[in-house]
Amino acid sequence: MRRASCLLRISAGQVQGVWEGASRSGSQRLEAAADFSTSENAPTLRDAVDAVLAAILPPRRLTSPFVCVTLEGSLIMAAILPFAKLPKAQEDRRLVISQRFCREHRLEAGKVEVVGSPLHSPKSASPKTESSRILCLAVERDVLRQIESALGGRGLYADIITPEYLQKLGQINGGELEKPGISLFEGNGFRTILVWDGEGAIAHIATVRRPARQDPEGQRRMATRIRRYAQIVSRQDAPVALYIERRGAGDISKDLASSRGLKLLAWPGERPNPRKGAAK
Amino acid sequence: MSGPVFTPEVNFSRDMRPISLVLALVLAGLAAAALFETGILLWEGAGYWVERSRTLKQADELGAELATLLSQHRDEPDPVAIRSLRQRIASLNALDYAGAPSPVRVFSTLEQLMPPSVALQNLDYDRGRSALELVAFSESSDELTAFFDLANRNTFFPSVRLVDKKQAGTTATGAPVYQVRLSIRFGGEPRS
Numbered sequence: 001m002r003r004a005s006c007l008l009r010i011s012a013g014q015v016q017g018v019w020e021g022a023s024r025s026g027s028q029r030l031e032a033a034a035d036f037s038t039s040e041n042a043p044t045l046r047d048a049v050d051a052v053l054a055a056i057l058p059p060r061r062l063t064s065p066f067v068c069v070t071l072e073g074s075l076i077m078a079a080i081l082p083f084a085k086l087p088k089a090q091e092d093r094r095l096v097i098s099q100r101f102c103r104e105h106r107l108e109a110g111k112v113e114v115v116g117s118p119l120h121s122p123k124s125a126s127p128k129t130e131s132s133r134i135l136c137l138a139v140e141r142d143v144l145r146q147i148e149s150a151l152g153g154r155g156l157y158a159d160i161i162t163p164e165y166l167q168k169l170g171q172i173n174g175g176e177l178e179k180p181g182i183s184l185f186e187g188n189g190f191r192t193i194l195v196w197d198g199e200g201a202i203a204h205i206a207t208v209r210r211p212a213r214q215d216p217e218g219q220r221r222m223a224t225r226i227r228r229y230a231q232i233v234s235r236q237d238a239p240v241a242l243y244i245e246r247r248g249a250g251d252i253s254k255d256l257a258s259s260r261g262l263k264l265l266a267w268p269g270e271r272p273n274p275r276k277g278a279a280k
Numbered sequence: 281m282s283g284p285v286f287t288p289e290v291n292f293s294r295d296m297r298p299i300s301l302v303l304a305l306v307l308a309g310l311a312a313a314a315l316f317e318t319g320i321l322l323w324e325g326a327g328y329w330v331e332r333s334r335t336l337k338q339a340d341e342l343g344a345e346l347a348t349l350l351s352q353h354r355d356e357p358d359p360v361a362i363r364s365l366r367q368r369i370a371s372l373n374a375l376d377y378a379g380a381p382s383p384v385r386v387f388s389t390l391e392q393l394m395p396p397s398v399a400l401q402n403l404d405y406d407r408g409r410s411a412l413e414l415v416a417f418s419e420s421s422d423e424l425t426a427f428f429d430l431a432n433r434n435t436f437f438p439s440v441r442l443v444d445k446k447q448a449g450t451t452a453t454g455a456p457v458y459q460v461r462l463s464i465r466f467g468g469e470p471r472s
Contacts, residue, residue: 117288117290120286148293157293159293161291161292162290178282179283179285196285200285
């Protein structure tokens, strides 16, 4: 029996919500979206989340649903930092990572929530390199507070608040991705570029503003950036896989289609566009 | 080469499992305590129920006993007669009280002082005034006067006062019968 779930996707200026009822109640599916802004008199993030929840939540709930909140890359600051040694205690480790991240990015420690995660699987880790490279992700505490406040107002608690690109990566990661590789995740005006090396470890994460279609110079710079990432993680002459979501394929594929060392692929689970299919 | 890309597990939501575990344990403890307390209350309630039944039974028995006593109380003599009898007993007892004259000596003295035709009708001792009220009657008024005179001069009676003297009826032959009432004060001198 499937549990009811509430999925919220928060991007720059917009909240999208999906409610999927429990299997016993007919798996009712409801969707809603609301905009928010930081300008004065505009709905805040909390207002938008609350409006979406008001639209999709059923009036009566018997059980607590699974609540998953994904944040678009533009809401998250990411960095891969090397650490020579980290404390064993989890809280101490968290504190050290947070202090280092805030110091290097000139952030106030109390204003951001920093989460650090080793960039290798526990199986492949060797004792010497353990904890050497840490993926640090930070979100403004005010953003988290507004999300939790809106959820709490509706009697909900977020089981997961995670970056959208990591959630997508985790969902399809069943050995289908080629290594090394690059994936482009399209957001609301932003594009997140996730790069992994031949070992399957994340090598770089960057979220940049997506250039407009009528901006050839911006498109060229974007293509150059992706080629540079490919050169960094490529091994010998093996091409680097470039996974492109369907909605971003039109912008990027024509600039990179002729690039050597890149193999354009559709994001797993998405059927390639029959007219603008990915090409090598 | 294809294979899994290691995906870090990142969650910005606070892990509530430790708090949830503590809360669950606390709630379980409270539930167990409430269950235990309920058991104790039920056990005490059963004890109270037995005690209540016993008390009601005792009350019924006492009620029956009270009804019996009330029925016995109705067989008692007239309370006015009892009160009068008690008063007379108290008067006699008063004669033998500290400061009062000995009844034996009073009667012995009266035997010596009273002429044969004078009869003693009543004696009453007032403890508050330490006075002996004496009522005597005779067919002869002179004999009564002589008795008062003898009593007045007798040393055993410190102070004798004539309260009244009157005719108090007649005999069967029609002769008058006189009555004298004397008050003899003893002055509170304790009896040895």
